[in-house]
Amino acid sequence: MGRGRKRLSRPLAIGVLVVAVTGIGLGLYWFQPWKLWQDETVQEALPSVVAPTAPPAGAPSASPSPAPRPRTLAGGALISHEHATSGSVKLVRLADGSHVVRLEDLDTSNGPDLRVWLTDAPVKEGRAGWHVFDDGAYVSLGKLKGNKGSQNYALPADIDPSRYTSVSIWCDRFDVSFGAAELART
Incomplete structure (x- = not known):
């Protein structure tokens, strides 16, 4: 037995x-707990204006007009949600009329499946990142390039940036905001 x-x-x-x-x-x-100890720093310059080409040989030269510069339309400081997050966010219109969201001096935790979201939701403090962007519209601008540094995220051409009021560093895997910034119009 x-x-x-x-x-x-x-x-x-x-x-x-x-x-x-x-x-x-x-x-x-x-x-992916090992990502909490892995930092990825990305340092990108703001996309610049393409230098004008010289006129063809023999063509009359016009006095060069100053090239249009990128213009900051809105900006704000990042606040912490689920993870300590700092830095600033700018919504910038480039000389060609396109738009980018620029993260400057970003410092947050690394994590699985982090994205940059442009949203129409208000930024709420004190909720630890859960249920802060559940309602409303958002546009995912792509995967977070690095959890530290300064980086640019192009807006799709068909997106009206005036409809959106905040930016979030969003963990898509767990539906939680690591940090976010309210975009104040300048």
Whole structure:
């Protein structure tokens, strides 16, 4: 009678071990805790104006007019939500009429599946990042390039930037804001 128990307990132990190892593997994949200790710094310059080309040889030269410069339309300081976050955000219209969201001096935690969102929701403090951008419209401007530094995110041409009032560093995997900034019009 004792032999039957040993036969049952060994497959049960192996089954429990397989489930535990699988669960740990899935948990590590899902949470990616090592990213909390990995910083990725990105330093991008604000996209500049393309220098005008010289007139063809023999053509009368007109006095060069100053090239249009990028113009900041709105900006704000990042506040912390789920993770300590600092830096500033600017909504910039470039000389060609396109728009970028610029993160400057960003400092936040790294994490799985971080995105930059342009939203129409107000920035709420004190909610630890949960349920702060659940309502309203947003545009994902792409994956966060780095959790530190200064970087640019182009707005799609069909997006009207005046409809949006805030920017969030958003963790798409867990639906939580790491930090956000209200965009005050300048």
